[in-house]
Amino acid sequence: MLIDKMLTKDRVLICLLISSHVYFVLGSGSFNVALNKPTWQSSTYRSGVSSRAVDGNTNQRWYGNSCTETNNNKAREWLCVDLKQSFDISSMKIFNRIDGGTNNIKGFEVRLSSTGNCDEGGFISATACYKDHTSTGQSIYTIDRCNQPSVPSLSARFVFVSIKRQYLYICELQIFTGLGSFNVALNKPTWQSSTLGDSSNAVDGNTNQDWYGGSCTITNNKKAREWLCVDLKQSFDISSMKIFNMASCCTDEMKGFEIRLSFTGHCDEAGFTSATPCYQDQAQKGQYVYTIERCNQPPVLSLSARYVFVSVQRQYLHICELQIFAGP
CATH class of the missing domain: 2.60.120.260 (Galactose-binding domain-like)
Known part of the structure; x- marks a missing residue:
């Protein structure tokens, strides 16, 4: 499976050096x-x-x-x-x-x-x-x-x-x-497929779930899939994610959302298309807060990625905060 290529094994140190640039460093929880x-x-x-x-x-x-x-x-x-x-x-x-x-x-x-x-x-x-x-x-x-x-x-x-x-x-x-897990998405660069509300609201540290709290993103609903992407700036072993949905209205628009991960590419349409699906929501109703451990694949200790996409099908995408945790 494609997802197998994205898994890290035994958290072995991986260091990619090109022209003296360190692009990512993983391993031993550090x-x-x-x-x-x-x-x-x-x-x-x-x-x-x-x-x-x-x-x-x-x-x-x-x-x-x-x-x-x-x-x-x-x-x-x-x-x-x-x-x-x-x-x-x-x-x-x-x-x-x-x-x-x-x-x-x-x-x-x-x-x-x-x-x-x-x-x-x-x-x-x-x-x-x-x-x-x-x-x-x-x-x-x-x-x-x-x-x-x-x-x-x-x-x-x-x-x-x-x-x-x-x-x-x-x-x-x-x-x-190297101790504990931490939110590696906080204040990282973001993009989305279309914009009615600034994508950076999703990683500003503000978990207010009311639209008028000024911390929720929103896309249009015109594309086959509307998406939001976070560039973590280096690859991390992702242990869990937390999505704060909008609670003041339209909670069900998040139903069926999908998460995709990628090592390479960019936060753009091509990057979204080539990214590997890791989680599909199956809930009957929209939840206020989603907690997703290891993409709900229990045997998998962690998933390694730099780009994280959250998308919905032909709906407005609201995200009031996206937290992505890396750690042992």
């Missing part, structure tokens, strides 16, 4: 939750924008166009990643620049916070969790549990890396979580 998340830095020098730190490109040379760079004017220059929700952080990996300025990162500090913002105030109030004490700059730093062995994990949403009065270069910052 995920890079920093990939393509929002970033800020205390200042920006030349073309070293902060987003390069989480673009999946681990090229460690300046002309590889994947290293950040700050000025060196402040008491502490910093880079911050907003993970968009709090995660239990098990480890971090920092790819330093290797073609100049390698020693600039000596003495860097990592700070964590569950509140605030990626700004100067957030940096000041964040809690220091790690301080580098190496005598020379390293090519790659791997930091497990902030080098506090007795701490199983550290929970945070905002992660700061900073140095004292130096240019800060980071060619990639990977932040791994």
Whole structure:
């Protein structure tokens, strides 16, 4: 069956590297939750924008166009990643620049916070969790549990890396979580087959099921199948999904919905057509909240995909929140 090709076995580490780009990393319950998340830095020098730190490109040379760079004017220059929700952080990996300025990162500090913002105030109030004490700059730093062995994990949403009065270069910052399951759809890019209500409402974290709560999507009803798609930005082992249907009206329009999954393609009509069906609703009436474990295929521990489509046949598609969980 086609679905068999999408299953992961024994959660073996799979890492695809093309031209120094990391497109996805799976395995052992560990995920890079920093990939393509929002970033800020205390200042920006030349073309070293902060987003390069989480673009999946681990090229460690300046002309590889994947290293950040700050000025060196402040008491502490910093880079911050907003993970968009709090995660239990098990480890971090920092790819330093290797073609100049390698020693600039000596003495860097990592700070964590569950509140605030990626700004100067957030940096000041964040809690220091790690301080580098190496005598020379390293090519790659791997930091497990902030080098506090007795701490199983550290929970945070905002992660700061900073140095004292130096240019800060980071060619990639990977932040791994390996404990529990988490909603990997939150604030990820979305598209739908047609639009009467913004598709991004489906992943905004707001589970209000009333249309006037301003958090429900809606399509037209003119196509053979109307669909909504979430691009998770990397492949994840999906353990369960939760769909919050509109409760203020039209609940039955969700009846018979289908879920499709794909590793490749895009969130578009061709991607929808080529994606593999994994679940078909058989309920007689629309439900307020649908919880779907492993696509309701109990022998399957998880299903791996980057693109998740939810569709209905010749109906308005309403989704007030789509949560997609990955984890052990």
